[in-house]
Amino acid sequence: MRNVILKDGTAVPQLGQGTWNIGERPEKRKDEIAALRLGIEQGMTLLDTAEMYGEGAAEDLLGEAIEPFKREDLFIVSKVYPWNAGKESIFDSCEASLERIGTDYLDLYLLHWxxxxxxxxxxxxxxxxxxxxxxxxxxxxxxxxxxxxxLFAVPCGENCMTDQVLYHLGSRGIEFSLLPWLQEHNTAMMAYSPLAQAGTLRSSMLENKALQEIASAHGVSIFQIMLAFTIVNEHIISIPRSSSPKHTLENRQAADIVLSADELAALNAEYPAPRHKVFLDMI
Ligand SMILES: NC(=O)c1ccc[n+]([C@@H]2O[C@H](COP(=O)([O-])OP(=O)(O)OC[C@H]3O[C@@H](n4cnc5c(N)ncnc54)[C@H](OP(=O)(O)O)[C@@H]3O)[C@@H](O)[C@H]2O)c1
Known part of the structure; x- marks a missing residue:
């Protein structure tokens, strides 16, 4: 697994694991925990969650999933709701997240929006x-x-380690100005919904011939190609969410896919990066 080096010198794996919509259905809990544990064993040790996800249910499930592992081998990310991100609430919010996850500290805490x-x-x-x-x-x-x-103009604003934003093959707006800005300021970018939520954010991708041909040439699924695309840039951390061990393994394998210059050119032709500023895509 390739690493991304944060501005404080910490190395994190380029592929992590998301947890949105996880922990909300008792009948899926066993598989979700197995998927996260397998991902950790496979090196996807960066785990992204938020107080928002299931109003704490995802943090709670993550806490159970990490029980067999050493805390120092994991990189745990959680997020605070914007309305809890002031001095009245953030300290209680953070404490509640720590309790649900069952840890003394977070490796990274994000303002959610x-x-x-x-x-x-x-x-x-x-x-x-x-x-x-x-x-x-x-x-x-x-x-x-x-x-x-x-943000960088406020005191200590430059200590910001990352901006986590929506990024997938079918949504490349950040490549025009945000990604270059983050690279210039040595601030890592974290790509959320890198699988376009299994294509639901842009369903036409599922039928795309170029994507299908590249996937078939590598003997993998189009989702694995979509994921591999998000980490071509060595500054990007990508956090796919899977709730089955099968998907988790496929996602881990995607980190080893090398897209050739011709394949990247074909993907660029189908899904070009914008040549002008577009508003930040988000969900
Ligand atoms: N900061 C923010 O505002 C924000 C917003 C959205 C997301 N996020 C974070 O980013 C993470 C990822 O984004 P996301 O959950 O929105 O979407 P995503 O990772 O793009 O897609 C998740 C969907 O893809 C499916 N999937 C996973 N691996 C697959 C594979 N190998 N083949 C086929 N389908 C596969 C999953 O199905 P199964 O569950 O059945 O495996 C699920 O339906 C979130 O979980 C969350 O941690 C952050």
């Missing part, structure tokens, strides 16, 4: 959580280029 709490207040709270040892680092999610500028 921008709300009405001033960025300067959120950053000050994140820095305080770092001092308290509750989180090791912090970042943001769903912030566009102009908002990253604003």
């Amino acid at each position: 921008r709300g009405s709490v001033p960025l300067a207040e959120t950053v000050a709270c994140m820095e305080e959580l770092k001092k308290q040892g509750k989180i090791l680092r912090w970042g943001v999610s769903n912030l566009d280029t102009d908002e990253m500028d604003e």
Whole structure:
């Protein structure tokens, strides 16, 4: 598994595991836990969750999934609701996430999306959580280029480790200005919904001939090609969500797929990156 090096020198695997919609159906719990554990064993040790997911249910399931592993071998990411991201609520929110996951600290804590709490207040709270040892680092999610500028202008704003944004083959808007901005500022990008939610965010992809031909040439599924595409850029961390061991294994294998220049050109022709600024895509 290739690593992405964060600005504090920490190496994280380029492929992690998401947890949205996980932990909400008792009949699926066994498979979801098995999938996460298999992924961890296969090196997908970066685990992304949020207080929002199932209102804590995903954090709770993640806590059970990680029980057999050493805490220091994992990189756990959680997120705070925007309305909890101020001094009145963030400390309780973080504590509740820690309790549900069953850990003393988060490796990374993200502002889930921008709300009405001033960025300067959120950053000050994140820095305080770092001092308290509750989180090791912090970042943001769903912030566009102009908002990253604003963030870096507040005290300690440049300590932001990552911006987690929607990115998949069929949604490449960030390649125009946000991704170059993040690279210039040595801030990692984390791609969410890298499988376009199994194609549901752009269903025409499932029928795309070029994608099908490339998948068939590699003997893999189109989803594995979509995932491999999101990590061609060595600055991007991708966090697919799977709730079955079969999908998890396929996703892990995607990290080993090398797309040739011709294949990348074919994908670019089908799904070109924009040549002008487009608003940040989000769900
Ligand atoms: N910061 C944010 O605002 C934000 C927003 C959205 C997501 N996220 C994070 O990003 C993670 C991933 O995004 P996502 O959950 O929206 O969507 P995703 O990872 O693009 O897609 C998940 C879907 O793909 C299916 N799948 C997984 N592996 C597959 C494979 N190898 N072949 C075929 N289908 C496969 C899953 O089915 P099964 O479940 O049946 O395996 C599920 O239906 C989330 O779980 C969450 O942690 C963050």
